[in-house]
Amino acid sequence: MSYSNTRVLLASRPVGLPKPENLTIETVEIPPLTAGQVLVKTSLISLDPAMRGWMNEGKSYAPPIGIGEVFRALAAGQVVESQHPAFAVGDYVTGVLGAQQYVLREGDAAQDPANPAYLLKVDTSLAPLETYLATLGMPGMTAYFGLLDTGQPQPGNTVVVSGAAGAVGSVVGQIAKLKGCRVVGIAGDQAKVEYCVKELGFDACINYKTEDVAAALRTACPKGIDVYFDNVGGDILDTVLLQINLKARIVICGAISQYNNTAPAKGPANYMMLLVNRARMEGILVGDNAARFGDAAREMAGWLREGKLTSPKVQTEHGIENFLPTLNKLFSGENFGKLVLAP
């Protein structure tokens, strides 16, 4: 059988918000499989804030996407042809499949967790496929290790999380509740705010677009802030810094408010509150904990089964040609929960 693969390439590096001219969408034919190869059809492409950073040149934790290369993307898919004994037609897998409809892999490389071509088999009888891109995937692992290892929440602590209704934030807040903390979210619209409080069990959630965040935090965090899990940076980080407690932990997971800046980024002007409070600000990267993903996934799967943890809402868009407008919903805040694209 022959397959047409429509895929998204990076054509140029954006200044500010990514635009259509920064991408090329093209259709190519997949060549017939040779011995040892496996072909995966992409079911769901994960849209993640980190993608914006990968479009830039310069030193970062991952190399930039090369010009003319397939746009890097985590995704979930299903094996449709295989000439490698480790993969059978019908297997569900996740991996860095890229923003494309199909991906051809060498089966040997795809078996090696240290290889970028790695394909992780997932069991859709335990959880729906999209969960492996959310709670049991990169966002869930980010929340789990970032909160527990770096945030070190103690029972009775107050934990604040921004991007609270998102794929990472919603898990952070729920795990903090499981650890006996008071949890206060920050989100950008009223439906998200209500979701965090009513469906996820947060103690409070602040709408940063309509409320005075400083005043709302003072009300919601009468004992101050012990842990802040930051997904947004900018003014919200600065506002939180003024209300941290002694020995507070600030987990720097992202700064989505700054990713499309054309002016120099705004640094946290109140960072000297770290000195006043002998507090710590620390960056995290999910991949550092790869060796422990299995254990974390088992614990989180248990929480999901027992109803102690609710998977984020999933918002599914359709059509590979809609890759860019879908990506940009992350920056406008139009997404709600985990944003995926069925290509």
Place this chain on the structure above:
Amino acid sequence: MSYSNTRVLLASRPVGLPKPENLTIETVEIPPLTAGQVLVKTSLISLDPAMRGWMNEGKSYAPPIGIGEVFRALAAGQVVESQHPAFAVGDYVTGVLGAQQYVLREGDAAQDPANPAYLLKVDTSLAPLETYLATLGMPGMTAYFGLLDTGQPQPGNTVVVSGAAGAVGSVVGQIAKLKGCRVVGIAGDQAKVEYCVKELGFDACINYKTEDVAAALRTACPKGIDVYFDNVGGDILDTVLLQINLKARIVICGAISQYNNTAPAKGPANYMMLLVNRARMEGILVGDNAARFGDAAREMAGWLREGKLTSPKVQTEHGIENFLPTLNKLFSGENFGKLVLAP
């Protein structure tokens, strides 16, 4: 005997650099001692960057100096009269004596380390009095605990310290050398730069006023920066952030470049390098380690005796009426090493 005490009071809170109208200098008579009291004549007043913060209103690690109160200052002095058995005329002491020529204390309170009136007896046969305001005092303790506990220097690490020729920075760099690190200082004039390299044994020192700091750091730190001990904040902090290594530790000890800002402070715009490098920025305060000062002082006194550690240069100014111009030398960088005032 009667004593006239000339002293400095805080008259108003400065905007920007402190000015004469922010202070009152007055002379009062010391009343005759009553039972249990002790009178100390101030020999040397310590000038420290933290004093600028104490002049401001608002939440900090220490309450602000009240309007009309004696200006808070660490100092060293000698007992000139005593009606308390624990203190004898001639005893040398350090403590928060204030910016004044004499201070009258209740002997019981002065024996309690937890009391702000505490007077610590020091032995001038082991080290000169000024050393108890420098290496064996607050700046030395700040360097010792900030570098070792928070910076966690490992043999072979590259340690960068700003304010390198100062009372804190000079000790930080020397301890880092003792721990087997490559040490690079940053200072504001050529004499300081040469002092750090030739007298203190730093591997390199950068003059931030005449050199391109980013380029000079790249040359001086070919393996990147593992520990940055920051006394200055501002542009230098931002420049260092772009050259930190994976898991780097940034010790926030001060931000003297920002203390007299009238505009909002400049936050570190490159703080997302903390995420890129999974690095940590943490504030320190020397007083948190008070229970361990004795042990640290014994270890540092040993290094001083063995010639492994050189006390900072001491710059002594004279006359209590010169308190303000002396303080302001800290902010213009006109001081060299430990700045004290003989009142």
